[in-house]
Amino acid sequence: MTPHTSEHIDSTKTYALVLLALLGLTVLTTLVAFVDLGDFSVVVALAIAVTKMLLVALFFMHVRYSTKLTRLVILGGLLWLAILLLLTLSDFFTRNWIGVPGK
Amino acid sequence: MSTAVLTEREHYLNNGYSLKSWLLTKDHKRIAVLYFITISVFFLIGGIFASLIRAELATPAGDLVSSETYNKLFTMHGVIMVFFFLIPSVPATMGNFFLPMMIGARDLAFPRINLLSWYLLIVGGAFAIFAMVAGGVDTGWTFYTPYSTTYSNTYVIATALGIFVAGFSSILTGLNFIVTVHRMRAPGMTWFRMPLFVWSNYATGVIQVLGTPVIAVTLVLVFCERVFHIGIFDPQLGGDPVLFQHLFWFYSHPAVYIMVLPGMGVISELVSTFARKPVFGYPFVAFASVGIAVIGFLVWGHHLFVSGQSVYAGLVFSFLSYFVAIPSAIKVFNWTATLYKGSISYATPMLYAFGFIGLFTIGGLTGLFVAALGMDVHVTDTYFVIAHFHYVMVGGTVMAYMGGLHYWWPKMTGRMYPEGWAKLSALFVFTGFNLTFFPQFILGYLGMPRRYHAYPAEFQVLHVASSLGATVLALGYVMPAIYLAWSLKYGPVAGANPWGASGLEWQTPSPPPTHNFEEIPVVTQEAYDYSRVREEIEVG
Amino acid sequence: MQIPLFPEQASSISVEVDRLLYFLVAVSVFFTLLIFLAIFYFAVRYRRRSESELPSAVHTGLTLEILWTVIPFGITMIMFAWGASIFFTESRPPDDAMQIYVVGKQRMWKLQHMEGNREINELHIPVGRSVKLTMTSEDVIHSFFVPAFRTKQDVVPGRYTTTWFKATKPGKYHLFCAEYCGTNHSAMIGWVYAMEPQDYQQWLSGTPKGTLTEAGAQLFTDLACVNCHHTDGSGRCPSLVNVYGSTVRLAGGGTVKADEAYIRESILNPATKVVEGYQPLMPTFQGQVTEEQVVDLIEYVKSLAQKPAEQPNQTRGQAQGAGSPAARK
Amino acid sequence: MASEAHAHGQAETLALREQFDTADQQKDASTLGMWIFLITEVMFFGGMFAAYTIYRATYPTVFAIASTSLNVTVGAINTCVLLLSSFTMVMAVRAGQLGQRRLIVIFLILTLLFGFTFLGVKAYEWTEKYEEHHMPGQAAFHLEGTPLQGPAKLFFSLYFAMTGLHALHMVVGVGILTWLILETRKGQYSAEYFTPIDISGLYWHFVDIIWIFLFPLLYLIDRHLPK
């Protein structure tokens, strides 16, 4: 019933590299913010943030080695966040579509 | 088994009598009992508020209480009943007590957290009670802004805190159940051998874990708006009150399934036991629970049809609302089909089960009325909605709760309840309930708005009928309170399996030993396999 | 006293809503009976005859499962479509609808007719004529509910919401506030008087007073709007002629349809939407004008059209001299 | 309750609570439990992200102006501090896996220090905002460069709510770390049993991730706009 979770011990080097990557991305995203990319500034900023999240999750939080169930839990959480955001926005972005004030 | 044995044998009740042995217990069964006592008190309080509401509404004029008082009455009635009675009701008592036993576990995965969630409910309750005695709160259980943030001058903050804390109690219970079902099942207890009660509590856990945090943060924002005078929903600043409604209902619609799913689980157990048949279409009923839990998150906007939400969002939410109806339909039909060619006993729990199926059907079907956009525009915020949700919550969940209470009472206490009285009170509840809430459908369609403490005279007759019904209903609830207490001392001693039921919880003596089973059972049959308990049935 | 069991049908939509009701009731009665009778029959037919009885297990019937999944689903889809179609009608006021403004305020309804009649907790309307309500609230959320018309719409502070109805039967009907708004929520009630057109005209002319447009014109000068907004569009401000109903190009891209909501916003929060080619010079009039006065101003701005009929839906706000009639093509 | 422990032979230990059969089962359960708790946290912040998204979409320019008023350098530095703390945290977990108690303590203390630094900097930023009259509660609230003070307040309300609740999570984390340090020094943990360190690590990294999103959303997006 409970799969034996054998310990995976990453090397200090791996962790150090991940840290460097994270710091690098932080600098990058900060600098990019001053460049005018129009609407893409949002996309880029979030893309970088997601990458950083993945690094932290996969390496620091050992999701790489985690059970299927754990991954399911994580994906579920993200999916539900998406539901919350998208369905709420479905209201705000369709306001006044039929051209009647407040409909 | 004789009284002698009962007193000698060490079980969870006689294992320590000190207050400490209760207040610091890690035993899920004792915690369940703590919960039971707590929520019974809250049910009583909420019921008293309800009785006062009905008394006021007996006459058109607002004569019994002032408008302010009335607003506080229905607000606290709603808050107490929803957050402090119905949400913890089945999961925290029967779920806590029987979910581990049903899957052959010694306890929940996190007994300490389980105890913590009870204390959280107590702390939350304390806040709510404080708000009540300090002067009450009058925002309605829905806390709509800007009234709750800017205009109400009642104890909104204390109440919000109370619900916030109670919310974490609910989250932790759900978390505990989920982990327990994943990690604590006895050898051989595969997913599809689990009783449907476990399935539905598992599904409930998922909702509690994913939904509750959102109302928590929403209340935090309301809290900040009142305390620090920052505005998140404040129209004065260009904020949008409808946004609050979205966040509130993102939790509170799924919450209605937190309230009903465990009840449905109870019904599955009752119908099967008292028809001595496996639940018809077991896998469909099991998946229906999960289905309801998931789809239930996609429909919250059906509470906002006239709120100023966009027409297109309204369409989407109405459309999705009908999807959530289907799994419920599947369950109702399967329960009914289970009776076919069964051996049907009329024991009190079964009577409650019949009541549930019938009344939930009516409540659910009227849910389809309000899910229809054009119809909801007329009936929203009228007594039609009040009737709808009392049919599902009182006619549904509370019925299931009472049924389950009687069903498992012998297991929990080792004593039988008095059958005659129980049948009588079940009758009172059923008739009283319908007399109370059916007229409210008509009132609603006539246009009687909810949260009115005075109303036009032409509505009086129906209101009086409703108030009469409420009296009968109250009697129906007070009776069990009395005879169940009585049975603790004088009730006939119950055997291990008085109903000839098939669940693992009946395979251990009543009341169960602290560790539930002498040795952990190894499961070999499907759920609801009555051939296993043939001997016990023979004994009768 | 006789007990009403069914609300009056006094509007065009009420008939349709009730028809949907009959359908829903029919479906519900059918299924409720189905379930009740089935339970009752089984409970009697298969009652336990001996304690040791042990029936043989019946297992899943796939066809049944499919049946009672698909049929209910089909039925619900009808409910959805039907409800939605009514909802669309309820959401789109006909173009010929006469305009009435509603301002909700804790415990009272303030209603304003174009002709300038102002009522409190009473609304007089002609039968056989569509009435469009443009509503807002000064404090909390209220909800405008006329059971006999089967119409309800929340009235939200800080914005406009709209609803409409067409009374079909003269009479006196309940007006309720359906959204909880605090103490005396139940006192925020009134009457709607549906009158024969001629009686309505009489009622209108009953009390002489300036129309909304006139009041608006007055305010327009009092509040010094004129000093900026010249009809020829000269100066730093757009002309407001033919603004209403047009599609305005906004600074920083995007366009917006100049409806009541937009004009209201332009007055109370001018900087939120700035017309292309103009600076956000316009001061906010938040706090200086009541919701009713905003309504007057809106009506005045709406009246600013040489010939309302001509150029129904033109785009405005080109960079050079936006607002000048020439720029409107 | 003495009797409990005998339920299945041996007495209850930290690594094997009585309700479990094997230490692995318990570790699994604890980890799963923590992950589930973390997704509740996701939803908790999710509510505020929803509000943020909607208001940013409604008042893009005001939000751009407001977010430009935040001190981006300090923000960036603080982000790095938090990332460093995540690194030391994971190193502590690693030390746990190897059962090196001294290292565990050292890394936990480092994490603690970074945590405090972050909170200190945050406090500094808040006081700065206070002095600039950018606190929505303030009567003297004023954001330069836009007539729309209302929406400006919305931004800062969200700013303080989000960073405030994030900071609150940090404070809780700091508490947990302190407790872990004491427990480790008591010699509670070993290569066989260090679950508390492991799952506290998950929590700490999660708080880090929240900030990874707060930083761009509050400080960066549309910084190029107002000129």
Ligand code: HEA
């Ligand atoms: C236990 C609680 C519970 C449950 C289970 C439900 C179940 C449902 N509810 Fe209800 N609801 C509430 C509690 C609940 N509700 C509360 C508390 C409110 C008011 C909150 C407030 O404003 O204060 C509310 C309000 C409410 C509204 C908003 C009304 C308004 O304010 O205007 C709507 C609108 O769509 C709705 C819809 C539904 C639907 C479609 C279901 C469905 O899940 C029902 C599904 C069940 C069935 C359909 C019956 C069984 C099926 C058959 C017998 C077979 C035949 C079936 C078909 C033909 C499809 N509910």
Ligand code: HEA
């Ligand atoms: C679980 C939810 C729940 C339950 C059980 C009830 C139960 C009852 N409710 Fe409640 N009600 C709500 C949830 C609930 N309600 C909500 C959410 C609202 C909306 C609030 C709002 O608008 O904000 C509402 C609103 C509401 C209204 C509308 C008020 C208004 O809008 O103006 C009315 C009016 O009749 C009403 C009546 C009743 C009645 C008569 C009961 C009866 O069933 C009560 C009968 C019970 C008793 C009389 C107590 C007897 C019990 C004991 C003696 C203890 C027994 C102990 C054991 C058995 C162990 N309720």
Ligand code: CUA
């Ligand atoms: Cu206004 Cu209720």
Ligand SMILES: [Cu+2]
């Ligand atoms: Cu709902």
